[in-house]
Amino acid sequence: NAGVTQTPKFQVLKTGQSMTLQCAQDMNHEYMSWYRQDPGMGLRLIHYSVGAGITDQGEVPNGYNVSRSTTEDFPLRLLSAAPSQTSVYFCASSGRGQGFPYEQYFGPGTRLTVT
Amino acid sequence: SQQGEEDPQALSIQEGENATMNCSYKTSINNLQWYRQNSGRGLVHLILIRSNEREKHSGRLRVTLDTSKKSSSLLITASRAADTASYFCATTNTGNQFYFGTGTSLTVIP
Numbered sequence: 001n002a003g004v005t006q007t008p009k010f011q012v013l014k015t016g017q018s019m020t021l022q023c024a025q026d027m028n029h030e031y032m033s034w035y036r037q038d039p040g041m042g043l044r045l046i047h048y049s050v051g052a053g054i055t056d057q058g059e060v061p062n063g064y065n066v067s068r069s070t071t072e073d074f075p076l077r078l079l080s081a082a083p084s085q086t087s088v089y090f091c092a093s094s095g096r097g098q099g100f101p102y103e104q105y106f107g108p109g110t111r112l113t114v115t
Numbered sequence: 116s117q118q119g120e121e122d123p124q125a126l127s128i129q130e131g132e133n134a135t136m137n138c139s140y141k142t143s144i145n146n147l148q149w150y151r152q153n154s155g156r157g158l159v160h161l162i163l164i165r166s167n168e169r170e171k172h173s174g175r176l177r178v179t180l181d182t183s184k185k186s187s188s189l190l191i192t193a194s195r196a197a198d199t200a201s202y203f204c205a206t207t208n209t210g211n212q213f214y215f216g217t218g219t220s221l222t223v224i225p
Binding site for chain 2: 033101102
C-alpha cells in the first residue's frame with residue numbers, strides 16, 4: 001500500500017493564481033482531511049470529508065475549496081492565492097468506528113510559497 | 116480557536132532519561148491522540164486514548180488522561196536519539212473534527 005500520497009511536494013505561486021493540491025489514499029478510509037501547518041501554530045483543519053460526496057468546513061476554510069467524488073481522492077483547491085496561504089499543507093485519512101474517526105495517516109506534505 | 120496547547124514548548128534531555136510532555140484542551144472530547152513529527156515529514160500516530168480511559172501503554176509510551184482537568188500527558192521512557200521530534204496531541208469531539216495542539220519539540224542528546 002502507498003498509504004496517503006500528495007502532489008506536488010513543493011510549489012511557488014504568484015498572488016492571485018489558482019492551483020489544486022492532490023491527495024489520494026489506498027486504504028479505503030472514509031475520513032479524509034486537509035491541514036495547514038504554520039510555525040508556532042500546530043496543525044489547523046481546513047476541510048474534511050466523512051465519505052464520498054460529503055465535505056465540511058474546518059477551522060480555517062476561507063480561500064479553499066474541496067470535493068470528494070471518490071473514496072480515494074480529496075483535492076484541495078486554492079481559488080486565488082494570497083501570501084497568507086504560504087504554509088505546509090498536509091492531507092490525512094482515517095477509518096471510522098461508532099461514528100468517530102480513528103488515528104489519522106498523514107501524507108508527506110506540500111510546501112507552498114505564495115509571492 | 117479550540118486548539119490545545121502542549122507544555123513545554125521545547126524539551127532537551129540526555130539519552131536514557133524519561134521525557135514527559137503535557138497537553139491541555141478546551142472542550143469535551145471523544146478521544147485524544149498523540150502524534151510524532153520528524154523534521155520535514157508528515158505526522159505519525161503514536162497512541163489513542165478514549166475519553167473513558169485514564170491510562171494507556173504502548174511500548175515505551177505511557178499516556179494519561181484527566182477529563183476533569185482537560186489534560187493529558189505523554190511519557191517516553193528510556194529515551195533514544197531517534198525519539199528527537201516534535202510531539203502533538205490531537206482531540207476529536209462529536210463533530211468529527213480534529214484539533215491539534217501547538218506541539219512540544221523534544222531533543223534527545225546522545
